[in-house]
Amino acid sequence: MTNNQTNAAALPVPAIEGTRFSAKFLIVFRRELAGYFTSPIAYLVAFAVLLLNGLVFNGDLGARNGVTQTDGTVVLRWLAELTIFFAPLMTMRLLAEENREGTIELLMTLPVNDTDIVIGKFLGAWAYYSVILVLTFVYQGILIWLAPPDIGATISAYIGLWLFGGAALAVGLLFSAITENQIVAGFLSVAILMVLWLADQSGSLVANRNVAQLIRTFSFQSHFVYSFAVGVVRLDDMVFFVGVIAVMLFVTTRLIESRRWR
Amino acid sequence: MIEVDHLTKRYGAFTAVSDVSFSAGEGEILGFLGPNGAGKTTTMRILTGYMPPTEGTAKVAGFDVFTDSLEVRRHVGYLPETVPLYPDMTVRGYVRYIADLRGVSHAADRVTDVLKIVGMYDRRESLVRSISKGMRQRTGLAQALVHDPPVLILDEPTIGLDPHQTLEVRDLVRDLGKSRTVMFSTHILPEAEQVCDRVIIIDKGQIVAVDTPRRLRDRLQQGGRLFVRINADAPANTVIKTLSKLAAVATVEPYQDGYTITTNAGADVRARVAAAAIGAGWELIELRPLAMSLEDIFLELTTHTPEMGHLAGSERVR
Numbered sequence: 013m014t015n016n017q018t019n020a021a022a023l024p025v026p027a028i029e030g031t032r033f034s035a036k037f038l039i040v041f042r043r044e045l046a047g048y049f050t051s052p053i054a055y056l057v058a059f060a061v062l063l064l065n066g067l068v069f070n071g072d073l074g075a076r077n078g079v080t081q082t083d084g085t086v087v088l089r090w091l092a093e094l095t096i097f098f099a100p101l102m103t104m105r106l107l108a109e110e111n112r113e114g115t116i117e118l119l120m121t122l123p124v125n126d127t128d129i130v131i132g133k134f135l136g137a138w139a140y141y142s143v144i145l146v147l148t149f150v151y152q153g154i155l156i157w158l159a160p161p162d163i164g165a166t167i168s169a170y171i172g173l174w175l176f177g178g179a180a181l182a183v184g185l186l187f188s189a190i191t192e193n194q195i196v197a198g199f200l201s202v203a204i205l206m207v208l209w210l211a212d213q214s215g216s217l218v219a220n221r222n223v224a225q226l227i228r229t230f231s232f233q234s235h236f237v238y239s240f241a242v243g244v245v246r247l248d249d250m251v252f253f254v255g256v257i258a259v260m261l262f263v264t265t266r267l268i269e270s271r272r273w274r
Numbered sequence: 275m276i277e278v279d280h281l282t283k284r285y286g287a288f289t290a291v292s293d294v295s296f297s298a299g300e301g302e303i304l305g306f307l308g309p310n311g312a313g314k315t316t317t318m319r320i321l322t323g324y325m326p327p328t329e330g331t332a333k334v335a336g337f338d339v340f341t342d343s344l345e346v347r348r349h350v351g352y353l354p355e356t357v358p359l360y361p362d363m364t365v366r367g368y369v370r371y372i373a374d375l376r377g378v379s380h381a382a383d384r385v386t387d388v389l390k391i392v393g394m395y396d397r398r399e400s401l402v403r404s405i406s407k408g409m410r411q412r413t414g415l416a417q418a419l420v421h422d423p424p425v426l427i428l429d430e431p432t433i434g435l436d437p438h439q440t441l442e443v444r445d446l447v448r449d450l451g452k453s454r455t456v457m458f459s460t461h462i463l464p465e466a467e468q469v470c471d472r473v474i475i476i477d478k479g480q481i482v483a484v485d486t487p488r489r490l491r492d493r494l495q496q497g498g499r500l501f502v503r504i505n506a507d508a509p510a511n512t513v514i515k516t517l518s519k520l521a522a523v524a525t526v527e528p529y530q531d532g533y534t535i536t537t538n539a540g541a542d543v544r545a546r547v548a549a550a551a552i553g554a555g556w557e558l559i560e561l562r563p564l565a566m567s568l569e570d571i572f573l574e575l576t577t578h579t580p581e582m583g584h585l586a587g588s589e590r591v592r
Contacts (some may be wrong), residue, residue: 039374043363050362118358118417121322122375123347272325 036124040132041139044106048140053105057098061144065091069151073158082155084166085241087148088173092236095141095173095180096209100201102140103184104194106133107268111192120271130265134178134185134257141177145170165243172240175253176232180205182260189267208232275300275425275455276321281330283316283479290316292479293330298472300424303451305470305487306459307572313479314459315355318429321457322352334425348376351418355429357410358417361403365394365413368402373420388416392446408439415446426450428458432465444469463572475575482575500544503532503560504551516554520546532560 048054068090076082110116119129155161184201191197211231218224228234235249276298283291291313298304308314320327321334323343332339335349360368366385373381389395392412397405402413411431418426431447432440440462448469450456460466466473467487475483475490483490506513510528517526517533522541526533537543544561551558 036375036377039371043371047362113358113360114354114356115358115360117319117324117354117356118352118372119375121324121347121350121352121354122372123344123377124375125344 036128037132037135040124040129041135044133044136045139048102048136051105053101054140057101058144058147061091061094061098062147064094065148065151069154082159082161084152084155084161084163085169085243087151088166088169089237089241091145091148092173092176092241093209095177096205097202098144099141099177099180099205100184100187100198102137103181103188104198104201105188106137106185107188107264108192108194108197111189112194116268116271120268126265126268130185130261130268134182134261137181137185138178141181142174145174145177162243165241168243168245169241171245172236172249175250176236176240179232179253179256179260182257182264183208186260186264186267189264205232212237275302275335276304276457277333278317278321279331279333281317281320281332282328283313283320283325284328289479291320291327294476294479294481295330296474296481296484298455298457300455301452302455302472303448303470304455304457305466305473306457306476307461307463307466307473308459308476309461312476314476315429316479317476318352318427318457318459321346322350322427323347348421349424351421351423351426353414353418353426353428353431355433357414359402359410359413361401363402364399365389365402365405365409365416366398368413369416369420372417376421378421384420384422385416388419391419392416393442408435408442411435411439411443412446415443419450424454426454426456426458428456430459430461432460432462440465475572477575498537498541499564500535500537500547501529501532501560501562501564502535502547502551502558505557505559506551506554508554508556513556516550517547520550522546534564 065087069087072086073082107116110119120126152166156163183205184197187200187204188194188197191200208230209232211227212233214227214231215221215224218227235252238244239246239249276296278294278296281291281294282289294313294317296304306314306317316325319325320339321332323339323346326340334346337345337349339346360371363371366389369385369389370381373385378384386395389398392415394409394412394416397409400409402410405413411434415428415431418428428447432443435443444465447456447458451469451471458469470487473483473485473487473490474481502517504513510533514526514528514533517523517535520543522538522543523546524536524538526535535543535547544563548558548561
């Protein structure tokens with residue numbers, strides 16, 4: 013720390029004037045995505061997904077063994093259920109860590125909108141989820157090589173799983189914002205995702221048909237398993253998942269903002 | 275550069291900052307002194323746009339912290355009390371990330387420059403999790419400097435550092451203060467004394483004193499203090515009685531192996547004390563004025579003694 017004075021004098025002209033309309037969320041996005049590739053948990057998730065999917069894939073293939081046609085959506089339906097557990101693992105860190113390390117205070121005193129931070133983080137997680145989805149192409153490759161399944165249904169299931177994954181990550185991000193404890197964030201997200209997934213079975217719990225129907229409308233399962241996963245791409249299912257993402261991100265932004273008022 | 279006007283912040287029923295007003299000019303180093311929970315961090319958080327005030331206004335670099343928050347944040351470099359670092363990034367990567375978020379032009383060069391200023395250039399590729407506390411502090415400082423802000427707000431930048439690192443950070447702050455407004459909080463008093471142009475002492479959310487460190491000391495030291503050690507056959511009571519009778523002596527109290535004498539404002543009683551001691555046939559072993567450090571001032575102002583300046587019998591004499 014010698015020569016402070018000379019260094020200070022040699023500074024370039026103040027560089028305060030930022031690019032006001034630049035997309036700051038892209039900077040956050042880039043860091044979060046890169047963060048996944050340097051954190052062990054992301055590799056563990058990828059490893060577990062591939063291992064568990066591989067077991068299911070292998071079992072399914074053995075059972076069909078020339079008897080019935082191959083089905084590319086089996087692995088994806090299984091992956092949807094795994095997502096309930098893996099999406100929170102990927103998102104629990106995102107804001108809870110900022111809360112714990114105190115870096116949220118820095119982010120909130122930078123000339124960056126809260127929305128940029130939330131969207132950047134969400135897109136980072138979603139991009140990593142997409143990478144995991146791409147990894148499962150290996151199973152589809154094997155199927156196509158062995159005995160081509162219904163490609164249309166497979167593509168539809170991928171679209172649905174991608175949207176469902178986004179919604180699950182958005183739910184996880186919301187719970188990551190409310191606590192500084194990653195484990196708490198993770199558990200709460202798993203619990204809520206479970207409820208949302210199983211809301212489909214509300215008919216067996218709620219006697220009133222209309223109420224049951226209403227609860228069922230919010231079920232993640234009914235918007236995926238009985239539509240995308242069987243090759244039906246419906247606009248209302250897409251709107252549902254995109255809507256869930258939008259609402260969750262909005263609430264998350266508000267939760268972060270509310271820190272300013274506490 | 276910083277103008278705070280009747281600022282109040284309440285958390286529910288608790289008032290963290292109450293009707294605080296002060297200002298800091300260009301190129302001024304302002305020390306913010308107070309015990310824990312005095313409202314230092316809250317004030318700084320308001321000034322950096324982290325939270326809005328309940329009442330009152332604050333302007334930084336000419337922008338209102340509430341209505342022009344983004345503009346304020348552009349002009350302020352802030353180092354919070356817990357240094358905000360991402361453990362899994364490298365030092366350079368971290369500073370670069372903040373530079374990018376701030377939209378700094380020529381970010382790569384600028385990051386190199388600030389890392390050199392804070393002395394972290396040699397460790398730029400180290401992971402943040404692996405560097406020492408002092409280095410973390412300096413990396414945090416690099417982040418606060420990266421956009422060359424006219425106003426720098428540092429919340430306890432020397433907390434938890436070893437003496438050597440403390441000195442380094444102190445020098446750095448003094449250096450930075452030559453070209454910009456620096457506001458920094460501390461509870462290490464000599465530090466404020468050495469570094470600051472002006473000191474604000476805050477306690478329980480209220481400002482108890484604002485002045486230069488020297489004038490603060492003078493103000494509270496109108497009645498001077500002496501320490502005297504006497505080797506006398508007479509009991510302590512007699513000595514106290516004799517010395518108390520001298521002109522301009524306010525109080526005499528035993529302290530350690532001698533006595534402290536508080537004098538009335540502006541009086542020099544040393545000659546009289548010496549004469550009295552010798553006249554009584556005692557041995558005068560030591561007679562010296564007690565300078566009041568900022569620490570004494572601080573304790574005096576924040577422990578709510580009824581009369582200011584009445585410091586006799588202080589346990590804090592060094």
